[in-house]
Amino acid sequence: MSLQINTESPSPVDVDDVKVDIRIAELEKTYKTDRGHVQALSGINLEVRQGEFVSLVGRSGCGKTTLLRIMAGLIPPTAGQVLIEGQSLWTGERVNSKLVRNLGVVFQEANLFPWYSIEENIALPLKLRGTPKNARRARVRELAELVGLGGFLKNYPRELSGGMRQRAAIARALSDDPQLLLMDEPFGALDALTREKMNAELQRIALATGATVVFVTHDIDEAVSLGDRVVHLTPRPGRIKEIIDVPLTRPRTPLVTQDDTYQDRVTHLRTSLNEELDHES
Ligand SMILES: Nc1ncnc2c1ncn2[C@@H]1O[C@H](COP(=O)(O)OP(=O)(O)OP(=O)(O)O)[C@@H](O)[C@H]1O
Numbered sequence: 160m161s162l163q164i165n166t167e168s169p170s171p172v173d174v175d176d177v178k179v180d181i182r183i184a185e186l187e188k189t190y191k192t193d194r195g196h197v198q199a200l201s202g203i204n205l206e207v208r209q210g211e212f213v214s215l216v217g218r219s220g221c222g223k224t225t226l227l228r229i230m231a232g233l234i235p236p237t238a239g240q241v242l243i244e245g246q247s248l249w250t251g252e253r254v255n256s257k258l259v260r261n262l263g264v265v266f267q268e269a270n271l272f273p274w275y276s277i278e279e280n281i282a283l284p285l286k287l288r289g290t291p292k293n294a295r296r297a298r299v300r301e302l303a304e305l306v307g308l309g310g311f312l313k314n315y316p317r318e319l320s321g322g323m324r325q326r327a328a329i330a331r332a333l334s335d336d337p338q339l340l341l342m343d344e345p346f347g348a349l350d351a352l353t354r355e356k357m358n359a360e361l362q363r364i365a366l367a368t369g370a371t372v373v374f375v376t377h378d379i380d381e382a383v384s385l386g387d388r389v390v391h392l393t394p395r396p397g398r399i400k401e402i403i404d405v406p407l408t409r410p411r412t413p414l415v416t417q418d419d420t421y422q423d424r425v426t427h428l429r430t431s432l433n434e435e436l437d438h439e440s
Contacts, residue, residue, distance in 0.1 A: 180339060180371045181207040181230070186239035188225050188397075198396035199225040203239065205390060205399065212365055212372045214386035216379060216428065218435060222397025223375040224343055230373060231341050232259035243339065260288075263337030263370075265345040269324035271316040277303070277327050278312035284335040302330040305360060322349045326357065336368060343375045355413060358385060362410055379432070383424045384415050391428060393435060403428065 186203035189196050200222045207213050215223045228234045230241055232254040241248040243258050271280045278299055285295045303309050306326035308319075316324050325348060332340060342361075346354045362385060365372050376382050382389045386405050393400045407420055415421050 180209045180211070180244060181205070181373070182240070182242040183226075183230075184240045184242075186226075186229065186241065187237045188222070188229060188234075189237045200229075200236075201396035201398055203397070203399060205402075207371055207373060209371055210365075210369045212362075212374065212385055212387045214382035214389045215373065215375045215392060216377070216382045216389055216432075217392035217397070217400075218394055218432065219377075220397075221392040221394040223392060225397065226392075227341050227343050227373065227375050231262060231264045232256075261335075261337060261339065263332035263335070263340040265325075265329050265332045265340070265342045267344040267347045269316070269321075269328035271324055271327055271331075273316050275315075276312065277308060277314050277316070277319070280316070280327055281312075281330045281334055283331060288335060298334060299330075302334055305333075305364070306330045307356075322353050325349060326353075329357070329361075333364060333368075336370075338368075338370055340365070340370050340372045342372065344377065345374075346381070347377070354381075359410070359412075361385070366409060379425055379428045380416070383421055383428065384411055389424065389428065391431060400431070 183203055183205040186200055187198075188200040189198045203226065205213075215226065217223055225234070229236050230248070232248060235249050235252040235254070246255060246258055248255050248258050271277075272283070275283070278296075281299045281302055282295045285298060290298070299312065300309070303312055306329055308323060308326055308330065311319060311323065311327075316327070319327065325345065329345060332342075346357050349357060358381065361372070364370070372385075374382075374385060383403075383405055389403045389405060391400045391403065392398065403424055405420070405424055407415060407418060
């Protein structure tokens, strides 16, 4: 079977198409350091459709986290645009805080507030939004069950394992029903079984809520098993090497790994990543 691989970055912004949730156009990011400039991203063009699950993969230093942090409103791009539902996320170094409030963001580190209980941590976005206490409590219970923390709501982060803290962080990111979920290696620190379970949960939640997900991972298998498309970035500077379609039906179970389409994509990506290493050595 031939791979539907788009090796060209899509052309920049065409704001007429309402089904596109995110449009990234000619994005550049250069970090200024004491030892000079580091060009982390160059010429990034990417469109993400509403409800789509896009995985970002690539070797260490290819700019995955930088791209996600720009999309999350945490660091400004040096040039280019990020449009979310047609609105600019960045105007120079100024971020559109209204757009940022509607994002759910999960990082590799759980980043929970140590002085709040798990319940209070998960409820925080709802509290900030002014959701009444009873509704908040019901939603938090529902989410805690979902991520397997139903019995730990009164505990504090320090009393939980790393994997449990991460699940709490995911529940917190989901609490306000974000339409766009940005995740940077959220399951990197979890054991294999928990990770598999969280992958299934994330897929289920994304399907149920219709949320658009952008998901950074080092793990090719995870990228393909979760993604509708996989964006492969290459380093120095970070560029899109190719975008791979993964036309597999959902929900995808662990059996997806036996599917030819799945295996083709994984093999292709693995070969492509290894070629990069060979070129360097
Ligand atoms: N705050 C910073 N200041 C200077 N350079 C930075 C900064 N953050 C990242 N970089 C550089 O930008 C490039 C991209 O880094 P980034 O963390 O985005 O890559 P990554 O693909 O997420 O890497 P990894 O997979 O190791 O997390 C790297 O060369 C990195 O050294």
